[in-house]
Amino acid sequence: EVLLVESGGGLVQPGRSLRLSCAASGFNFDDYAMHWVRQAPGKGPEWVSGINWNSGRTDYADSVKGRFTISRDNVRNSLFLQMTSLRTEDTAFYYCARGISGTTGWFDSWGQGTLVSVSS
């Protein structure tokens, strides 16, 4: 069974940093691209970032480009999102999602999400 478990969310002040993690199990992690998708309360999902299987390609939404960095560790079967210069509009549930190849595609498995709240 595919399992994705996010962690690292919490309450943080604007301008500060936070690092999210996603632990993957139940599949060959290095066979898949991985993504972060966020969803503000009461809103639709918003794709944030994607990374291909060997970290050779990454892509970001314009809203986070230059502030967020996606990375992965295929030995530890883990995905990360380093978030800096956080803004109130970054408040959302952040989901780790499994992709297909490259940095595009659909998301066939999702974690349960971790809540990031940016507020003073």
Next chain:
Amino acid sequence: EIVLTQSPGTLSLSPGERAILSCRASQSILNSYLAWYRQKRGQAPRLLIYNASKRASGVPDRFSGSGSGTDFTLTISRLEPEDFAVYYCQQYGSSPLTFGGGTTVEIK
């Protein structure tokens, strides 16, 4: 950026009825690279359809997708209780990947 517009915003139907949901793109989606998801309250989205018409693993055959270019449709042939939820379309034909605003299917 491709903007996806879903309609209607809310669909009020009874169990057993057919639901037809629309997703319209601001420009043609390459290779019909469009997916559909169902999201129940308090849960993560679940993939239903990819490549516009292919059912994901384990998805019941009451769900079907169609369309190409800029106009896509998700049809639920007979609504089950678990189908009353929010549905999103998502395109992956070009970056950035984008989602529609969602259609809520509620019990009439």
